[in-house]
Amino acid sequence: MKIPKRIQPLVDDGLVDEVIRPLMSGKEAAVYVVRCGAEIRCAKVYKEADKRSFKQAVQYQEGRKVRNSRRARAMEKGSRFGRSQQEEAWQNAEVDALYRLADAGVRVPKPYGCFEGVLLMELITDELGEVAPRLNDVSMSAEQAREDHAVMMQYVMRMLCAGLVHGDLSEFNVLVDEDGPVIIDLPQAVDAAGNNHAEWMLARDVDSITTYYAQYAPELLGSKYAKEIWALYKNGELHPEFELTGQFAETTRKADVNRVLQVIEAAAAEEQERQRRRLNAEETG
Numbered sequence: 001m002k003i004p005k006r007i008q009p010l011v012d013d014g015l016v017d018e019v020i021r022p023l024m025s026g027k028e029a030a031v032y033v034v035r036c037g038a039e040i041r042c043a044k045v046y047k048e049a050d051k052r053s054f055k056q057a058v059q060y061q062e063g064r065k066v067r068n069s070r071r072a073r074a075m076e077k078g079s080r081f082g083r084s085q086q087e088e089a090w091q092n093a094e095v096d097a098l099y100r101l102a103d104a105g106v107r108v109p110k111p112y113g114c115f116e117g118v119l120l121m122e123l124i125t126d127e128l129g130e131v132a133p134r135l136n137d138v139s140m141s142a143e144q145a146r147e148d149h150a151v152m153m154q155y156v157m158r159m160l161c162a163g164l165v166h167g168d169l170s171e172f173n174v175l176v177d178e179d180g181p182v183i184i185d186l187p188q189a190v191d192a193a194g195n196n197h198a199e200w201m202l203a204r205d206v207d208s209i210t211t212y213y214a215q216y217a218p219e220l221l222g223s224k225y226a227k228e229i230w231a232l233y234k235n236g237e238l239h240p241e242f243e244l245t246g247q248f249a250e251t252t253r254k255a256d257v258n259r260v261l262q263v264i265e266a267a268a269a270e271e272q273e274r275q276r277r278r279l280n281a282e283e284t285g
Contacts, residue, residue, distance in 0.1 A: 004032065006045045009116050016043065016120070023131065028187060033123060033131070041112065044119040046091050046187070090187055091117055097164055097186040104162040105240055106155045107182045127178040135181065135212065136171040145216035151180055152209050153225045153244055156202065160233050161240045164189045165198050169205035171212040192233070196267065199230050224248040 003011055003019050010016040018035040023042060025031070034043045091114050098111040098121070110122040124132040140148070152174070159166060166173075166189055173185035192198045206226035214220040223246035231248065232238040 004030075004045060006116070006118055007032065007034070007043055010043070010118055010120070013115075015115060019043070026185070028185075029119075034120075036112075036120065040123055041120055042109075042123045044094075044121065046087075046117045046119070048087070087117070091119065093189060094119060094185075094187040097189040100162045100164065101159060101183070101186075104158045106158050106162075107180070108186070109182065109184060124175045124177055124182050124184075132175040132177040132182070134172055135174040135176055138176050140216055142217040145213040146220065148176075148181055149210065149213040149217070149220055150244075152213075153206070153229075153246070155181070155183060156206060156209075156225070157229050157238065157242065157244060158240045159189075160192055160202065160229060161238055163192050165192050165195075165202045166205050167201045170208045174209075202226055202230060 001019055001021060007016060007019055011019075016034045016036055020033040020035060020040070023031040023033050029044045029046045032043045032045065034041055095111050095114045098108050101108045102110070109124055112120040112122075114120075126132045156166070156169070166183065166186065168185065168188050169183070173183065175182040175184055190198055190201060192202075195201075203226040206229070210220050210223060210225070225244060225246050227248040227250075228244060228246065229238065232242065
C-alpha cells in the first residue's frame with residue numbers, strides 16, 4: 001500500500017521497512033500494521049490537535065510535569081512553540097505510561113519509541129497470529145467475565161500504584177489475546193497525585209469496564225471496586241499485590257456542602273482563567 005506521509009520519515013530512516021495495511025482509525029490516531037525487519041509491529045500515527053475528536057485534553061494534562069522551564073512557560077502561554085511542545089508531550093505521555101505500566105505488572109503493548117508523532121509498538125495477536133480482537137468484539141461465559149473483570153480491576157489498581165489513571169478505559173481500548181486482557185490507548189493517562197479529576201476518572205474507568213463485563217455476569221454491578229481502590233490509595237495502604245474484595249463500607253457522615261461548593265467555584269474560576277489565557281494567546285500568537 002501507499003506509505004502514509006507521516007510514516008515516510010521512519011521508512012527513510014530504516015525504522016520501518018514496509019507498511020502492510022491500515023489497522024484502525026480512532027479519535028486521536030490512525031494505526032497501521034508495519035514490518036520492521038523480521039518483526040510485524042504497529043505504527044500509531046497521532047492526529048494533529050485540531051483534527052482530534054478528543055476534546056478535553058486540558059483536564060487530562062493537569063498535573064503533568066514539564067522539567068524544562070522554557071517549554072513549560074511556552075505551553076502555558078499557548079504560543080506556536082508551546083503548542084508544538086504540548087503535542088510532543090501528549091504523544092510522549094503514552095510511551096512513558098507504557099513503560100511505567102509494564103514495570104508495574106500491567107499488560108500493555110511493548111513500545112519501541114515515538115518518532116515524529118509516530119509511536120512504534122508491539123502488535124498484539126491472538127493464538128493464530130492474527131490481530132487480537134478488542135474486548136467489545138469478544139463474547140464470553142459468566143465465569144470468564146468474572147475472571148477477566150478481576151484481572152482488569154487488578155490492572156486498574158496497579159496503574160494507580162504506578163501513579164496513573166487511564167482516564168478513558170472502556171471495552172474499545174482493551175485487546176484480548178490468549179492470555180487475557182491487554183490495555184491500550186494511553187496518551188490521556190492522568191497523573192493521579194497531581195490531577196484534581198483523577199478520582200472521578202478512575203471511577204468512570206471502573207464503571208465502564210464493570211458495566212461491560214456485567215452483560216455476562218450481572219452480579220458485578222453490585223461491586224464497589226472504584227471506591228475501595230481510591231480509599232486504599234488515599235490512605236496510603238494500596239500496593240500492587242493487594243487482594244481486592246470489591247466491597248466498600250459507605251460513610252454515614254454528612255458531606256460538608258459549603259466546602260464542596262467552594263471546591264466547585266474554585267475549579268470554575270481556574271477554568272475561566274485558563275480559557276482567558278488561551279484566548280489571549282490565540283489573539284497575540
